Amino acid sequence: MTEPTLEVSSLLTVRDVERLARTMLPKSTVDYFRSGSDAEYTRRANRGAFRKWAIAYRVLVDVSRVDTRVRVLGQELASPILIAPTAYHRLAHPEGERATARAAGGSGTLYVASTLATTSLEDIAATYDAAGASAGGASVGGASRWFQLYVHKDRGLTRSLVERAEASGYGALVVTVDTPVLGRRLRDVRNAFGLPDGMHMANLFAPGDGIEAKDPAFRHAQIAARHDASFTWHDLASIRAWTRMPLVLKGIVRADDALRARDSGVAGIIVSNHGGRQLDSAVATLDALPSVVEALGAQAGVDVLLDGGVRWGTDVFKALALGARAVLVGRPIVWGLTAFGEAGVARVLDILRSELVHAMTLAGCPAIDAVTRDMLVRR
Numbered sequence: 001m002t003e004p005t006l007e008v009s010s011l012l013t014v015r016d017v018e019r020l021a022r023t024m025l026p027k028s029t030v031d032y033f034r035s036g037s038d039a040e041y042t043r044r045a046n047r048g049a050f051r052k053w054a055i056a057y058r059v060l061v062d063v064s065r066v067d068t069r070v071r072v073l074g075q076e077l078a079s080p081i082l083i084a085p086t087a088y089h090r091l092a093h094p095e096g097e098r099a100t101a102r103a104a105g106g107s108g109t110l111y112v113a114s115t116l117a118t119t120s121l122e123d124i125a126a127t128y129d130a131a132g133a134s135a136g137g138a139s140v141g142g143a144s145r146w147f148q149l150y151v152h153k154d155r156g157l158t159r160s161l162v163e164r165a166e167a168s169g170y171g172a173l174v175v176t177v178d179t180p181v182l183g184r185r186l187r188d189v190r191n192a193f194g195l196p197d198g199m200h201m202a203n204l205f206a207p208g209d210g211i212e213a214k215d216p217a218f219r220h221a222q223i224a225a226r227h228d229a230s231f232t233w234h235d236l237a238s239i240r241a242w243t244r245m246p247l248v249l250k251g252i253v254r255a256d257d258a259l260r261a262r263d264s265g266v267a268g269i270i271v272s273n274h275g276g277r278q279l280d281s282a283v284a285t286l287d288a289l290p291s292v293v294e295a296l297g298a299q300a301g302v303d304v305l306l307d308g309g310v311r312w313g314t315d316v317f318k319a320l321a322l323g324a325r326a327v328l329v330g331r332p333i334v335w336g337l338t339a340f341g342e343a344g345v346a347r348v349l350d351i352l353r354s355e356l357v358h359a360m361t362l363a364g365c366p367a368i369d370a371v372t373r374d375m376l377v378r379r
């Protein structure tokens with residue numbers, strides 16, 4: 001074991017960032033960020049699925065310039081690496097989501113803000129836009145930040161979240177569909193995990209008058225009991241009627257659900273199993289991706305994104321080769337935030353982006369549209 005490194009520049013891989021961050025947090029927080037549900041088969045399977053593919057690289061291609069630009073929901077992004085929605089950033093760092101938003105806005109990276117943020121969605125939006133403006137306007141206009149919605153039993157609450165997101169200029173509404181109830185994360189149960197005093201779910205409760213304040217025994221495990229487990233495809237229409245934001249469904253792993261999503265008029269889907277934190281033994285996302293992409297076909301009009309276990313630039317390459325338009329990363333962002341706040345998030349994004357450029361260069365793919373299915377062989 002080497003000593004933890006302390007310079008942001010000495011962190012060379014996402015693995016380095018995670019290793020450092022885990023020494024800096026209380027055990028119950030590390031457990032919450034890191035865990036999958038039950039036996040954690042799916043959390044591990046997400047990683048394992050990337051190892052099953054190898055890159056059959058191409059030679060003697062002009063790779064003196066490599067272009068990672070992609071279009072997602074009609075918008076041009078500098079890179080296909082996006083920030084997945086994760087809860088409770090103030091557990092990682094005192095500046096919480098503001099630091100994440102500054103790193104994302106400053107680099108023009110698409111950031112999906114969580115319903116369960118510890119900073120209000122209005123504050124995240126303003127912070128993101130200010131960082132984008134001072135970095136030269138790369139991400140001004142709000143389209144590069146999306147809002148993730150948990151559908152609550154309290155329809156008034158759900159609707160007000162949607163309306164607040166629209167009023168704050170979020171570019172899309174990401175409806176998470178894999179969490180009708182909370183997955184059983186054994187460590188969180190054993191730790192009776194909950195937010196410490198002074199931190200709250202800023203979009204759901206006002207400080208001081210929140211349910212956490214009224215009920216000292218309120219724990220994270222109870223939050224999903226407020227989710228609407230009766231929500232179906234049919235109810236999606238009501239959300240569409242509330243907003244003009246394009247919809248993205250997060251948590252799809254089946255071809256028939258992808259087709260149903262398309263027929264419901266969504267603009268995108270995220271092939272995701274919540275980082276292995278919901279149904280354990282769920283199919284790994286990279287394994288699910290080809291059937292989803294094939295079912296939708298080339299002219300689908302639905303952008304397919306993927307998350308789960310992306311830790312290296314070569315993982316991004318593989319997901320794109322199997323048909324994803326872009327990928328999202330969850331835990332690596334939280335580890336970066338823990339380690340160095342805004343600079344740590346920026347470092348993680350930088351590591352993954354430069355690894356992707358390196359992989360594309362060595363694989364003979366000067367642009368994203370060259371990263372095609374034939375670049376991979378099964379190990």
Ligand SMILES: Cc1cc2nc3c(=O)[nH]c(=O)nc-3n(C[C@H](O)[C@H](O)[C@H](O)COP(=O)(O)O)c2cc1C
Pocket residue numbers: 032033034046084085086087114115116148176250272273274275276277307308309310328329330331332334
């Ligand atoms: C600590 C943590 C909190 C999360 N919170 C949310 C959330 O609030 N909403 C949501 O849709 N997904 C949430 N997710 C799932 C992520 O959006 C994403 O699907 C997953 O983390 C991707 O896998 P990765 O962590 O291996 O990159 C969370 C994941 C983690 C690890």
Ligand SMILES: CCCCC(=O)C(=O)O
Pocket residue numbers: 087116179182223224274277
């Ligand atoms: C109700 C979901 C809790 C936040 C979350 O998505 C997670 O911890 O994975």
